[in-house]
Amino acid sequence: WSASAVAADLCMAATGTDTGGSIRQPAAFTGIVGIKPTYGRCSRWGIVAFASSLDQAGPMTRTVRDAAIMLGAMSGHDPKDSTSVDIPVPDFEAMLTGDIRGKTIGIPKEYRMEGMPAEIEKLWSDGAEMLRDAGAEIVEISLPHTKYALPAYYVIAPAEASSNLARYDGVRYGRRAKLGQGDGIAEMYEKTRAEGFGKEVQRRVMIGTYVLSAGFYDAYYNRARKVRALIKRDFDEVFAGGVDAILxxxxxxxxxxxxxxxxxxxxxMYLNDVFTVTVNLAGLPGISVPAGLDAQGLPLGLQLIGQPWGEGELLNTAHVLERAAGFVSKPAKWW
Structure with missing residues (x-):
């Protein structure tokens, strides 16, 4: 809804929450900008928790400049959120110099998926060329544990969702189902959860409960946590090697x-998260920038991934990409 409202000019900007891509993907689909900040940059106080170690709030806007302004307003320490980090918030808008000369942009070879549509491949290569023309150096990089990202994410996220959503039982939180005569507390729990959660949420809660259960905890959840650490290490090594951002x-x-x-x-459906979940697993900032149209005239986006707490530089690189792509496509009428 947030992305649609911004794309339809119903509002200047909107907030979103991103656990595995839910800011960046809708932004890409609707031809707007969406940024998932570094984990801990924005407070999540008041948001229904889905997967607490992955969730992050961020802005969805029409332009990168608007995203910089809104992110500055949203960022900062909040004592009500224990994951909110107490570090200075730079002036993100002032960092939009449009100069990326001498910067190094990494292109991960593992993201070249089999069966990727030719128009996505072309958009990606055109985006790299735009950044090269702006003075950046384009290098191929390797993120070897990328192939394990989706399975790790779809163990960790449902496990945390199962734990977080257990409180919505009709006692203190959320809705309470209408009870029949003779119904007790067990029936209240069952009916409330059956009515209150949609099919996909129920599916994720059940998967999460399963992977956390005795006998499966080590086989699934603990293993996924170890894979997550390896995915984060891949990014750390790439950034330590001099890469400023990843396209x-x-x-x-x-x-x-x-x-x-x-x-x-x-x-x-879960396979659609293939390019976005790694950013959440590693706690990094990522931004989606509208960059072109497919054969049917639908928007396509490119993602830039930045270093931890490097939203300012990331926004500046996105600003350069946005200007070079010159994306202005918008339906004359959306209703």
Missing amino acids: TPATPSAAFGLGEMADADPVA
């Missing part, structure tokens, strides 16, 4: 048609 596609396709995915295989 990838934001999504493997344009937006789906209305109702198109209603009966789709959930695993096929």
